[in-house]
Amino acid sequence: MYRLLLILFVGLLTACSTTSPQLPLSQSLLPGAVVETVSSTVTVSLRTADRNLAARGVMLYRRPDQLRLVLLSPFGTTLMEAQLDGEQLTLAYPANGVAYQGQINELPPATGQRGFAMLRWVLATDTPPGAAATGIVSRPAVKGVIEQISLQDGLVVEKNLSSGERVRYRNYCSHNGVPLAQELLMESAEGDRIRLTLEEPEVNLSLEDQAFIISLAGLRLLPLSQLKTP
Numbered sequence: 001m002y003r004l005l006l007i008l009f010v011g012l013l014t015a016c017s018t019t020s021p022q023l024p025l026s027q028s029l030l031p032g033a034v035v036e037t038v039s040s041t042v043t044v045s046l047r048t049a050d051r052n053l054a055a056r057g058v059m060l061y062r063r064p065d066q067l068r069l070v071l072l073s074p075f076g077t078t079l080m081e082a083q084l085d086g087e088q089l090t091l092a093y094p095a096n097g098v099a100y101q102g103q104i105n106e107l108p109p110a111t112g113q114r115g116f117a118m119l120r121w122v123l124a125t126d127t128p129p130g131a132a133a134t135g136i137v138s139r140p141a142v143k144g145v146i147e148q149i150s151l152q153d154g155l156v157v158e159k160n161l162s163s164g165e166r167v168r169y170r171n172y173c174s175h176n177g178v179p180l181a182q183e184l185l186m187e188s189a190e191g192d193r194i195r196l197t198l199e200e201p202e203v204n205l206s207l208e209d210q211a212f213i214i215s216l217a218g219l220r221l222l223p224l225s226q227l228k229t230p
Helices: 002-013 113-117 119-123
Strands: 037-047 052-062 066-072 078-085 088-093 098-103 135-140 146-152 155-161 166-175 178-187 193-203 220-223
Touching: 119 155, 155 178, 166 193
Parallel strands: 098 220
Antiparallel strands: 037 052, 037 193, 052 066, 066 078, 078 088, 088 098, 135 146, 146 155, 155 166, 166 178, 178 193
């Protein structure tokens, strides 16, 4: 169960869609406008070689590297809470009375380490400076990996890493002139496909620091390195 919930959190990383990435012609953008914050209910679906899963929840994001995700059961109880603050990751499982905390690189590889490390990469959709409105741009990413960015009409519609990961951005809408992809679609290097859909997102509203803090009261806190898979 831990591994499945972790993969769902990595659903901020994304699977495939036929929805157009383009903005409707009736919507306009402010020059240079970027996403600073997002708060939204979300639907996450996961497809792997041996299972299909789906969950609903709530996501908060603040540029460049703060994120909180709450995944809910069909009955409205919390399955998992995740908080990312820079390199610090906290995962809480209230039903089990336990939480894990540590640096991203302390995650055991089998529990989705690569996915967590990619979160900021997936959510960063700024247009590369000087890039043409439509075309492909390549640039170094981290640890010798090359990032390839596909642009269409000034919007980032796909990003690829030479290590095998891919994320697609679909269903763009203008939120007071700020473009936001409301479907994030990803295929991991291992072939897992995850789709994250944002429902009625609010963009660039002020979010208090407290909104990104998970309550650990009553939970046994363990090092992130002790997170186990079934």
